[in-house]
Amino acid sequence: MKRSTLGSWISVAIGAVYFLLPLIATFEFSLRLKRGVYSFEAYRIVLTDPSFQASFLYSVVLALATIVVGAVIVVPTAYWVRLKLPKMRPVVEFVTLLPLVVPAIVIVFGHLRMYNSQSILPLTDSSFGTDLLLTFGYVTLSLPYMYRSVDTALAAIDVATLTEAAESLGASRTATLTRVIFPNIRAGLLSGAFLTFAIVIGEFTFASLLNRPAFGPYLQLVGANRAYEPAALAIIAFVVTWASLGLIQVFGAARKGSK
Amino acid sequence: MSFIDITGLKKAFGPVTVVHDFDLGIEKGEFVSFLGPSGCGKTTILRMIAGFEAASAGRIAIDGREVTRLPPAKRDVGMVFQSYALFPNMTVGENIAFGLRIAKKSAAEIRERVAEMLAIIKLPDLADRYPWQLSGGQQQRVALARAIAVRPQVLLLDEPLSALDAKIRVSLREEIRALQRDLGITTIFVTHDQEEALSMSDRIVVMNEGRAAQVGTPFEVYTWPKNRFVASFVGTLNLLDGVVVDEGRLTLDGREVTVGRGLAGRRAGETVTVALRPEAVTLGATATGLPGTVEAVSFLGAVVRVKVRLDTQVVTLDAFNQTTQRPPEPGTAVRLVFGAEDLLVLGEG
Ligand SMILES: Nc1ncnc2c1ncn2[C@@H]1O[C@H](COP(=O)(O)OP(=O)(O)O)[C@@H](O)[C@H]1O
Ligand SMILES: [Mg+2]
Numbered sequence: 001m002k003r004s005t006l007g008s009w010i011s012v013a014i015g016a017v018y019f020l021l022p023l024i025a026t027f028e029f030s031l032r033l034k035r036g037v038y039s040f041e042a043y044r045i046v047l048t049d050p051s052f053q054a055s056f057l058y059s060v061v062l063a064l065a066t067i068v069v070g071a072v073i074v075v076p077t078a079y080w081v082r083l084k085l086p087k088m089r090p091v092v093e094f095v096t097l098l099p100l101v102v103p104a105i106v107i108v109f110g111h112l113r114m115y116n117s118q119s120i121l122p123l124t125d126s127s128f129g130t131d132l133l134l135t136f137g138y139v140t141l142s143l144p145y146m147y148r149s150v151d152t153a154l155a156a157i158d159v160a161t162l163t164e165a166a167e168s169l170g171a172s173r174t175a176t177l178t179r180v181i182f183p184n185i186r187a188g189l190l191s192g193a194f195l196t197f198a199i200v201i202g203e204f205t206f207a208s209l210l211n212r213p214a215f216g217p218y219l220q221l222v223g224a225n226r227a228y229e230p231a232a233l234a235i236i237a238f239v240v241t242w243a244s245l246g247l248i249q250v251f252g253a254a255r256k257g258s259k
Numbered sequence: 260m261s262f263i264d265i266t267g268l269k270k271a272f273g274p275v276t277v278v279h280d281f282d283l284g285i286e287k288g289e290f291v292s293f294l295g296p297s298g299c300g301k302t303t304i305l306r307m308i309a310g311f312e313a314a315s316a317g318r319i320a321i322d323g324r325e326v327t328r329l330p331p332a333k334r335d336v337g338m339v340f341q342s343y344a345l346f347p348n349m350t351v352g353e354n355i356a357f358g359l360r361i362a363k364k365s366a367a368e369i370r371e372r373v374a375e376m377l378a379i380i381k382l383p384d385l386a387d388r389y390p391w392q393l394s395g396g397q398q399q400r401v402a403l404a405r406a407i408a409v410r411p412q413v414l415l416l417d418e419p420l421s422a423l424d425a426k427i428r429v430s431l432r433e434e435i436r437a438l439q440r441d442l443g444i445t446t447i448f449v450t451h452d453q454e455e456a457l458s459m460s461d462r463i464v465v466m467n468e469g470r471a472a473q474v475g476t477p478f479e480v481y482t483w484p485k486n487r488f489v490a491s492f493v494g495t496l497n498l499l500d501g502v503v504v505d506e507g508r509l510t511l512d513g514r515e516v517t518v519g520r521g522l523a524g525r526r527a528g529e530t531v532t533v534a535l536r537p538e539a540v541t542l543g544a545t546a547t548g549l550p551g552t553v554e555a556v557s558f559l560g561a562v563v564r565v566k567v568r569l570d571t572q573v574v575t576l577d578a579f580n581q582t583t584q585r586p587p588e589p590g591t592a593v594r595l596v597f598g599a600e601d602l603l604v605l606g607e608g
Pocket of ligand 2: 297301302303418
């Protein structure tokens with residue numbers, strides 16, 4: 001027993017070193033903009049850079065739009081599949097996993113072919129159209145996470161009986177969905193939302209190829225031209241992602257506590 | 260026409276027909292139980308009345324209005340499920356108020372009705388609890404309150420007590436019945452528990468393989484079962500083979516006994532099945548009874564169950580335990596005494 005405890009401690013230590021060392025090194029490096037002293041100068045420069053603010057804000061807005069559109073598509077679909085088409089569940093699940101298999105660059109080239117200025121729906125002609133296209137692309141990218149989170153939450157409640165209970169009390173399908181189903185899968189929906197947020201904030205391929213001023217391309221631009229600021233940005237990006245993951249934990253725990 | 264009028268109702272799942280040409284009329288304010296073994300189609304009929312399952316054929320009308328094709332929300336039918344099905348995100352009060360909110364009642368009316376319902380189910384202080392903070396019995400009361408808060412025309416209960424402990428089951432079934440009487444709400448109660456059906460119902464529909472085997476009051480169904488299935492499903496019963504002598508007599512293991520009725524139209528020499536309730540038989544000292552030998556005795560407390568062998572057949576009888584009389588020993592020669600009316604000649608099926 002002692003042996004195996006020691007073994008697991010060693011593997012945890014190796015894992016920690018593997019993940020934390022680069023992070024610590026990056027953090028340390030990001031503090032060395034001023035010669036000879038540690039300072040947050042790199043962070044100050046980054047945070048006060050108008051391009052940083054604009055691109056970060058752009059990506060946040062896009063992430064929120066992606067979450068809303070994704071939820072509106074995924075929740076009713078997952079609900080309906082569980083309620084009426086249980087045999088189709090593996091098929092739907094497979095479809096939602098496709099974005100993990102098909103590389104982003106392939107998807108975005110597909111988008112460009114389908115929606116270019118010569119197509120029936122020339123979304124890329126205007127910047128608003130391109131923003132829409134980007135949002136829908138992100139919805140696709142986040143589909144595996146969103147669907148999984150929502151479907152797992154649905155599995156935890158008795159969807160069929162709750163729906164019947166609501167309907168026998170006079171509720172329409174919409175009322176059942178908004179008043180009974182949505183509130184009961186809130187925790188799952190939130191974790192899907194935070195994962196989506198984390199993905200969209202750092203996404204590069206889609207935004208770059210569609211030529212939109214998102215945070216991902218900004219990171220790349222700064223990385224190519226500066227020394228200390230990219231390190232500061234990397235740390236900031238990490239904090240944002242971890243905050244998202246932390247919030248999933250908080251809401252997940254809150255739900256368990258109430259069970 | 261009855262308040263609930265079901266005619267020619269049929270349900271098939273693919274090639275399998277689980278409900279066959281089911282007819283039933285239920286009067287306003289009546290409490291009717293569907294009693295039958297698991298899988299006989301009780302739930303399916305209930306779900307067709309509620310609108311959760313589409314009928315393959317037939318017609319359902321409530322208060323003169325045909326509802327066969329209406330969605331559940333338009334049928335004015337309340338439902339209570341075995342699994343309670345309370346909304347986990349809502350408090351007890353919010354659960355009860357759900358149907359009223361959907362019906363867009365005023366806030367004052369909702370508050371008043373919820374308080375009234377909580378008083379009826381005797382949980383006046385639990386309005387702010389969540390379902391997971393309640394016991395099973397409490398949850399089922401809340402589910403009941405939620406269903407009747409909107410004052411539906413019909414209340415359907417699908418094995419509402421099956422998930423509860425024996426004690427709570429008994430007390431809750433009395434409460435449900437009392438509440439149903441007070442409100443005068445027409446109710447259909449599904450159960451596989453004969454004691455539940457017998458103790459609660461105005462009428463029982465005994466079901467077998469998607470058909471009504473018998474419809475009648477608890478007394479009728481218990482005392483005069485129409486056929487072998489009903490006889491053996493409702494209560495315990497001796498099923499004996501008899502040979503017809505004439506319209507008033509038959510023989511059991513070669514001994515002649517008098518039969519009150521049911522032998523009209525039977526041929527002499529024909530073998531028939533007769534049913535005899537254990538509690539209808541007593542051990543007599545007289546020389547007139549049917550002779551037999553005590554084979555086994557089980558002491559059940561208030562009741563002593565005695566198995567008596569005639570010749571090839573065994574009759575079980577229940578006698579009340581009496582302080583003045585010890586139960587007989589196995590091997591004792593006894594006489595079985597019962598009335599001519601207690602021998603029930605069963606039809607086929
Ligand atoms: N959705 C369904 N699909 C196929 N068969 C079903 C379905 N629902 C019920 N059945 C079948 O119908 C029969 C009656 O079921 P049910 O009405 O639930 O019986 P009970 O409530 O009397 O136990 C059973 O044999 C069951 O397997
Ligand atoms: Mg059932």
